[in-house]
Amino acid sequence: MILFIPERKQCEHCHEKFNKLDNLIEHLKNVHHQSVSKCHNCGKEFLHEKDRLHHVREENERKADARRHSKTGMK
Numbered sequence: 308m309i310l311f312i313p314e315r316k317q318c319e320h321c322h323e324k325f326n327k328l329d330n331l332i333e334h335l336k337n338v339h340h341q342s343v344s345k346c347h348n349c350g351k352e353f354l355h356e357k358d359r360l361h362h363v364r365e366e367n368e369r370k371a372d373a374r375r376h377s378k379t380g381m382k
C-alpha cells in the first residue's frame with residue numbers, strides 16, 4: 308500500500324521540528340493560531356483539508372467494507 312501523504316513534522320512558520328504530527332498540530336493551533344481540519348467522525352485533526360478528505364474517504368471505505376462482510380449471502 309502506498310501512502311501519498313508526506314509526513315511533514317516541521318513548522319512552516321518558525322521551522323521548529325516535532326516528533327509527532329499531533330504535537331505539530333497542537334503547536335500550530337496554540338502558537339500560530341492556525342485553523343485545522345477536524346474529522347467529524349473520530350475527531351482526528353489534520354493540517355490540510357485534503358488530508359482530512361483522504362482520511363474520511365478511507366473511513367467510509369472501511370465502513371462499507373465492514374457492512375459487506377457482516378451481511379453475507381446478500382446478492
Ligand SMILES: [Zn+2]
Nearest residue numbers: 318320321322
Ligand atoms: Zn511554529
Ligand SMILES: [Zn+2]
Nearest residue numbers: 346348349351
Ligand atoms: Zn475520522
